[in-house]
Amino acid sequence: MNIRPMTALATxxxxxxxxxxxxxxxxxxxQIAHIAYTAGVIDVENAKLAISKxxxxxxxxxxxxxxxxxxxxxxxxxxxxxxxxVTPEDNDTSKALSKAADDERAKLxxxxxxxxxxxxxxxxxxxxxxxxxxxxxxxxxxxxxxELKALLETGLKxxxxxxxxxxxxxxxxx
Amino acid sequence: MRSVLYLIAIAGLVxxxxxxxxxxxxxxxxxxxxxxxxxxxxxxxxxxxxxVNKDILVHTVTVKGGWEVxxxxxxxxxxxxxxxxxxxxxxxxxxxxxxxxxxxxx
Ligand SMILES: [Cu+2]
Numbered sequence: 001m002n003i004r005p006m007t008a009l010a011t012x013x014x015x016x017x018x019x020x021x022x023x024x025x026x027x028x029x030x031q032i033a034h035i036a037y038t039a040g041v042i043d044v045e046n047a048k049l050a051i052s053k054x055x056x057x058x059x060x061x062x063x064x065x066x067x068x069x070x071x072x073x074x075x076x077x078x079x080x081x082x083x084x085x086v087t088p089e090d091n092d093t094s095k096a097l098s099k100a101a102d103d104e105r106a107k108l109x110x111x112x113x114x115x116x117x118x119x120x121x122x123x124x125x126x127x128x129x130x131x132x133x134x135x136x137x138x139x140x141x142x143x144x145x146x147e148l149k150a151l152l153e154t155g156l157k158x159x160x161x162x163x164x165x166x167x168x169x170x171x172x173x174x
Numbered sequence: 175m176r177s178v179l180y181l182i183a184i185a186g187l188v189x190x191x192x193x194x195x196x197x198x199x200x201x202x203x204x205x206x207x208x209x210x211x212x213x214x215x216x217x218x219x220x221x222x223x224x225x226v227n228k229d230i231l232v233h234t235v236t237v238k239g240g241w242e243v244x245x246x247x248x249x250x251x252x253x254x255x256x257x258x259x260x261x262x263x264x265x266x267x268x269x270x271x272x273x274x275x276x277x278x279x280x
C-alpha cells in the first residue's frame with residue numbers, strides 16, 4: 001500500500017466519501033468544471049514529467065496516452081463551458097488538488113530510473129482511482145447541466161480505461 | 175455528341191466496376207465509449223471494414239506485429255480485408271479496447 005498518493009488525494013477522498021453530497025456542500029457546475037479541468041491538467045503535468053524522465057518504453061507510451069486523452073477531454077470541457085457561458089470557478093477542492101499534486105510532483109522529480117517509474121505508475125493508479133471515485137459519488141451526481149453531466153460520464157469511462165491501463169503497466173514493473 | 179458518348183462509356187465502366195464488386199460488403203464497427211461495437215466481426219476477403227469513431231479521442235485498430243489503422247476523434251477509417259484468417263486487434267492508446275476479425279476466403 002502506497003501511502004503517498006492517498007495523502008495527496010485526501011481532499012478528493014474526503015469530499016467524495018466523507019461528505020455524501022447534500023444540498024449544502026454540493027459543488028456548483030462552475031466549480032465542478034474547474035475541479036474536473038484541474039484534475040486533467042494535473043495528470044498531463046505528471047505525464048510530461050514521466051515523458052522527460054522515464055527510459056521505460058511502456059511507461060513513456062502510457063504517459064503519452066495520458067497527455068493525448070486528458071488534453072482532448074479538457075479541450076471538450078473548455079468548448080462546453082464556452083458554449084454554456086459558464087466561467088469555471090476556482091474553489092477549495094481545486095486548490096487542494098493542485099497543492100497536493102505539486103507536492104507529489106516534487107517527490108517524483110527527485111526519483112530516477114526504476115524507482116521513478118514505479119512511483120509514477122503507482123501514483124497514476126491511485127490518482128485515477130480517486131478521481132473516478134469523486135466523479136462517481138460526487139461530481140456526476142452534483143452536475144445539474146445535462147451536457148456537463150454527459151461529458152463527466154464520458155470522462156469517467158475514459159479514466160476507468162486509464163486506471164486499468166495503469167494497473168497493467170504497474171504489473172509489468174514488478 | 176462525342177463527349178456525351180465518352181461520358182456514357184465512362185459511366186458504363188463505373189457501373190461495370192460496381193457490378194463486379196457488388197459482392198464485397200462494407201461492414202461497420204462503431205467505436206463508442208471506449209469500446210469496439212460489435213467486438214467480433216465476420217467478413218470475407220475483399221470486404222471493407224469501416225470503423226466509425228464517435229468518441230472524442232483518437233483510437234487505433236492495431237494488430238500486434240501487423241497493420242495499424244488510426245481513427246481520428248469523431249472520424250472514420252476503413253480497410254479492405256486482403257486475406258483470409260482471424261486477427262485480434264486492440265487500440266494501441268487504450269489497450270483494454272479489443273476486437274476480432276474473422277475473414278473467410280472469398
Ligand atoms: Cu483507443
